Amino acid sequence: MNTETNPQKMYEALAAKLGDVMPDFELRMKAEVAAEINRLKSEQDVVILGHNYMEPALYNSVPDFVGDSLELARQAARTDKGTIIFCGVRFMAETAKILNPTKTVLLPTEKGGCSLAGSITAEDLRKLKAQFPGVPVVTYVNTYADVKAESDICCTSGNAKSVVESLDSETVIFIPDEYLAQNVAKETGKRIIFPTRDPRKANVDIDYQMIGWPGRCEVHDKFTVEDVTNVRKQFPDVVILAHPECHPDVIAAADFSGSTSAMIKYVEKITAPRYLLLTECAMGENIAANNPDKEMLRICSVRCPHMNEISLEDTLESLKKRQYVIDISPDILKRAARSVERMISIG
Numbered sequence: 001m002n003t004e005t006n007p008q009k010m011y012e013a014l015a016a017k018l019g020d021v022m023p024d025f026e027l028r029m030k031a032e033v034a035a036e037i038n039r040l041k042s043e044q045d046v047v048i049l050g051h052n053y054m055e056p057a058l059y060n061s062v063p064d065f066v067g068d069s070l071e072l073a074r075q076a077a078r079t080d081k082g083t084i085i086f087c088g089v090r091f092m093a094e095t096a097k098i099l100n101p102t103k104t105v106l107l108p109t110e111k112g113g114c115s116l117a118g119s120i121t122a123e124d125l126r127k128l129k130a131q132f133p134g135v136p137v138v139t140y141v142n143t144y145a146d147v148k149a150e151s152d153i154c155c156t157s158g159n160a161k162s163v164v165e166s167l168d169s170e171t172v173i174f175i176p177d178e179y180l181a182q183n184v185a186k187e188t189g190k191r192i193i194f195p196t197r198d199p200r201k202a203n204v205d206i207d208y209q210m211i212g213w214p215g216r217c218e219v220h221d222k223f224t225v226e227d228v229t230n231v232r233k234q235f236p237d238v239v240i241l242a243h244p245e246c247h248p249d250v251i252a253a254a255d256f257s258g259s260t261s262a263m264i265k266y267v268e269k270i271t272a273p274r275y276l277l278l279t280e281c282a283m284g285e286n287i288a289a290n291n292p293d294k295e296m297l298r299i300c301s302v303r304c305p306h307m308n309e310i311s312l313e314d315t316l317e318s319l320k321k322r323q324y325v326i327d328i329s330p331d332i333l334k335r336a337a338r339s340v341e342r343m344i345s346i347g
């Protein structure tokens, strides 16, 4: 955590970490904003959370905690601060609100969407449940609160396999990430169908144990097996890490697959000549900044446009104007909390 309120000292701290990846004039501008945020924060009852995909200047300055969405929501529950500013996208801020219903949760942007969360509505899920009555629903945390409220249990990319295996049911509905579902189906030995994409299969095929939904992360969907092959040709000793939201063929071609937190831990733990991270590019920059002795290759032009909406400048406005408040109806809040807490209870 960087609590510096002096712009010059903040600039020096950021330059030491990010001097290689950001131009100097930008670092100076960002340092001024970050120092001002820290000054205002110290006078208010506020905690700032920063997702791993935040721009490097934000990630390395104002957050009290950094991590993936669930880690951050849980961290928030442990603080005594009354207001949470969530530097991430909307579904993440909603999860923080679900786990901290009495606190005010602010998102620094009005939008903060996500192609995965936007791929399915609560009404879509109700229809799917009606088509497969009695089948439990496992919902990836990258969804909105009303979808979580319709679900039996949530999961992250890190615990999806254990969550599916924890259920007392051979068949499960797994939404909304198509690739994560296929990766989990492979790991658990289940056969998967996608009834909304191929309705005929759902009617005639009885040999399936997973029912998926065709949602995709627009960022991880861009990585291909060809990317992996090309990098390996040039750097045969590279260690390649891929996020489970990547296509199953990309996961199979990589050396390691895990959630954002698992990737960070893996890079810190192993010693390799060089690494390639197949994930959102700000996260690659943040890992590189924290591991200056390790060589990170970049094929990265894959910045999440939704995460990119949240900057230090927006965070300052959020702090000054107390915007934008995450508001979820008490009924949805209560039902969504049940699915999230059920996941937390199994670890």
Ligand code: SF4
Binding pocket: 089, 113, 114, 115, 116, 117, 142, 217, 218, 219, 220, 280, 304, 305, 306, 307
């Ligand atoms: S990186 Fe993918 S899953 Fe994450 S917010 Fe962006 S679109 Fe959604």
